[in-house]
Amino acid sequence: MAQRMNQERGQTPPATLRMVEDVVGCKWSLVVLDLVRRGVNRPGAMEHAVAGLSAKVLAERLKKLARYGILARTAYAEIPPRVEYSLTEFGQRFVRIVDLLRELDGTR
Numbered sequence: 839m840a841q842r843m844n845q846e847r848g849q850t851p852p853a854t855l856r857m858v859e860d861v862v863g864c865k866w867s868l869v870v871l872d873l874v875r876r877g878v879n880r881p882g883a884m885e886h887a888v889a890g891l892s893a894k895v896l897a898e899r900l901k902k903l904a905r906y907g908i909l910a911r912t913a914y915a916e917i918p919p920r921v922e923y924s925l926t927e928f929g930q931r932f933v934r935i936v937d938l939l940r941e942l943d944g945t946r
Contacts, residue, residue: 857906861932862939866891870899871925871933874909879922908932 861867869891873884885896900923903909908929914920925933 866895866899874923
C-alpha cells in the first residue's frame with residue numbers, strides 16, 4: 839500500500855496539465871495571449887504595447903505558445919518580412935479556460 843502511494847506521488851501529470859501549468863504560471867504568456875485576443879498580432883506591436891516585455895522574452899513566449907498549438911505563426915513573403923500570430927482553434931478553447939480561472943477570483 840505504501841509503495842503504491844509513493845508511486846502515485848512520484849508520477850508526472852499528463853502533458854496537457856504540464857502545458858497548462860507552464861502557460862498559466864507564466865505572466866508573460868498570459869499577457870501575450872491577451873494581446874493576440876485583442877488583435878495585436880505582430881511581435882513589434884506586442885513589444886511596444888507592454889512596458890517591460892523584451893524582444894527576447896516575447897520571442898520565447900511566442901515560440902512556446904506556437905509549440906503548444908495555442909498560437910499559429912504566419913510569415914508573409916514581403917520586404918520587409920512580416921510575421922503575425924493568431925489563436926488556433928485549440929487556442930480559442932484554451933483562452934476560455936484561462937477566462938474561467940480568472941473568474942475564480944473575480945479578476946475578469
